[in-house]
Amino acid sequence: MPRTAARLLTGTAFAVAAAAGHAVPAYGADGGTGGLKxxxxxxVPGDQVTVTTAACGDGGSAAGDAGAVGAGRFTLAPGAHKGEAVARFRVPxxxxQGTYEIVAQCAEDGRKITGDLVVTLSPVPQQQVYPRGSVKTGVGGALGPDPVLTAAGVAALAVAAAxxxxxxxxxARGDGI
Structure with a gap:
């Protein structure tokens, strides 16, 4: 399909969606999980969880419910970032263990938004693990780890380059070799 025809069809689709009264949901960065991050x-039980949404608009607030996990109700209020409402609750x-749906309802328009919380019974390691030791790549290692020999090799390379x-x-000057 020619590029201009594809643009025409795409533009028409967006125009129809806009004319239908904002029929295209705009969940943005939350990956389409329902608008509640x-x-x-x-x-794990005892952890504090933060719930954030931009679905309720600037200065919006929402009534939240984490009753599925046993944490009860909470209120999302405007947060530090413009256009976001934030709340916190503690996992009882x-x-x-399981996946629980956390629900919130925007105060302005009554829109229902959802997000998922996975509860595990063992903590997930949050600490970054870095590898230790050497990597056997087959490159180098002829001189070994001796710093004196390494320095001598570097000096020999510098003399050869000079x-x-x-x-x-x-x-280049024409003096010959």
Whole structure:
């Protein structure tokens, strides 16, 4: 299909959606999970969870419900970032392992938004693990880990580079080699 025809069809589709009264949901960065971002998305009983949404508009607030996990109701209020409403709740110690739907309802228009919370019984390691030791790549290692030999090798390379540069300079001037 020619590029202009594809643009025409895309533009027509967006125009129809706009004329239909905002029929295209705009969930944006939350990946289409229903408009409610739950962070962390995986928690253990006793953890504090932050719930954020931009679906209720600037200065919007919402009534939240984490009753599915046993945490009860909470209120989302405008947060530090413009256009976001934020709330926090604690996962109760009695929570069982599973995936729970967290629900909020915007105060202005009554829109229902949802997000998922995964409860695990063992904590997920949050600490970054870095590798240790050497990597066997087959490159280098001829001199070993001795710093004196390594320094000698670097010095030999520097002398060779300087000598090569001097010879090229003499040749460019026409002095011959």
């Amino acid at each position: 739950v962070s962390p998305s995986s928690a 110690p009695s929570a069982q 000598g090569g540069t001097w010879l090229l300079h003499r040749r």
